[in-house]
Amino acid sequence: MRILFMPAPAIGHAFPLVPLAWAFRNAGHDVVFVTGADAVSVAQAGLPVYDALPGFGSAELEAQFATAVPEIFAPIQASSTEEHLAAMNERKPLILAAWDPVVDQHVALAERLAPDLVVYDPIFGVGPIVAALCGVPAVAHGIGIFRYTPDMLRELPAAVALQRHGVTVPDGITTIDVAPPSLAEGPASPVAMRYTPYSGGGVLPDWLLTPPERPRIAVTVGSLVPRTQGFAYVERIAAAAKKVDAEFVVTLGDSWEEQPHWLPPNIRTTGWVPLSALLRTCAAVIHHGGDGTVLTSCAMGVPQLVLPNGPDRLVNAEVLRARGAAHVVRDDELDHTVIDQLLADGDLHGVASELREEIASLPGPAAIASDLLGQR
Missing domain, CATH: 3.40.50.2000 (Glycogen Phosphorylase B;)
Known part of the structure; x- marks a missing residue:
């Protein structure tokens, strides 16, 4: 056929x-x-x-x-x-x-x-x-x-x-x-x-094999935002992350050639990394609310913080919030307290595990x- x-x-x-x-x-x-x-x-x-x-x-x-x-x-x-x-x-x-x-x-x-x-x-x-x-x-x-x-x-x-x-x-x-x-x-x-995550292949970096010494948080906004507002986006993340006791991995696809020298030491920028491989090592994820990122995060059982950047992604975020699977904030609300709450919310972690088991079944x-x- x-x-x-x-x-x-x-x-x-x-x-x-x-x-x-x-x-x-x-x-x-x-x-x-x-x-x-x-x-x-x-x-x-x-x-x-x-x-x-x-x-x-x-x-x-x-x-x-x-x-x-x-x-x-x-x-x-x-x-x-x-x-x-x-x-x-x-x-x-x-x-x-x-x-x-x-x-x-x-x-x-x-x-x-x-x-x-x-x-x-x-x-x-x-x-x-x-x-x-x-x-x-x-x-x-x-x-x-x-x-x-x-x-x-x-x-x-x-x-x-x-x-x-x-x-x-x-x-x-x-x-x-x-x-x-x-x-x-x-x-x-x-x-x-x-839902079986697929976000492309790639040669994985060696650091993914090393267990992080503190909670690792993935940060991704899909394929479009890094090309259009990558610098401003990384600045916003950096301002909040430098006060959080966690390691941040910001995925920027092909839009960023090297690690900016001005980033705090707990932020790593990277090119295209298959999201499921990255999330396997993470305690949480911050993202834009796109369908693939939402469902991959659910399939991997990772708590989510959503900063929706469009009407459809806002609705995805609201559905996740109603299920108890995510915190949702605007870009201008992102600060270290919001990220600390993401890591500390035991109920959020429990729902993330429920969704992973539901998908696996x-x-x-x-x-x-x-x-x-x-x-x-």
Whole structure:
């Protein structure tokens, strides 16, 4: 069988699909990705990928969104987790529709591959279009806490692409959740899969093998912030960290070439390090609230401090806070007392362990792949 994976063209949407793709390939099937922008980095996982948007990068994609659908970036004004969730649910049709300008390029390439099964990222409604045009089944593979169901594609304005291609959403699309049931927003999917962290490979530094002499705290803000505000971000962390009896590891990807001399001695900056490998050595993590970072931290059982830097990440943070899995603060609230509270909160550590066990109890990608193949 040829199994086509179609994540939205962004690295944070492509990487969560890698473990299931590996499972299908290990079962002897032909696996291929069609995506674009920095999502083509799935090639690092040893998976073949066609670039549907050659020459088109993540910065251009975000600028396109900001121009075409500025409402999705507007701050959420809410005073409770329920209000945050309601506000984000109202934006879901707009978020689905925001991807429309890059749908046709993906469809044209995917049709030529003649897949037997399409696995797609439900925030990017191209999967059901390709499945309908090719007459094959589709599987919606969630990437985080928020759920986008196939039925949402039938609602305007998200249905524009379907109408343009003369198809409807196929019946019987299976939806896979990767968020543990106690965190998943909305009605749970019948299929829950264990979240298996994947954030790329890399040569690990030797210092990860040395147990830290004091608590180690990972600090990560995803792939975009280090490129746009890395210096200011490190300054904020440094101001708070120098008063905390802990070791901080700040991941900055490729945006920082060497350790700045002005940092306090308890801060280490590093390039790209697979997050799960780093968190295995950490007592806590400070991050931006992105889906991959949230679920990797949960899977590793690490207490979290979230400084959300966007509406969707704010909602992730609120869901974590309601579950008792994270402390949430604004950037300007970050100081040494907040970090001390993160390390000292026994209840937070207890919930982190509960989430790790909940995730570990779910069937893994190999079992899910076998079930999906058995349905054919």
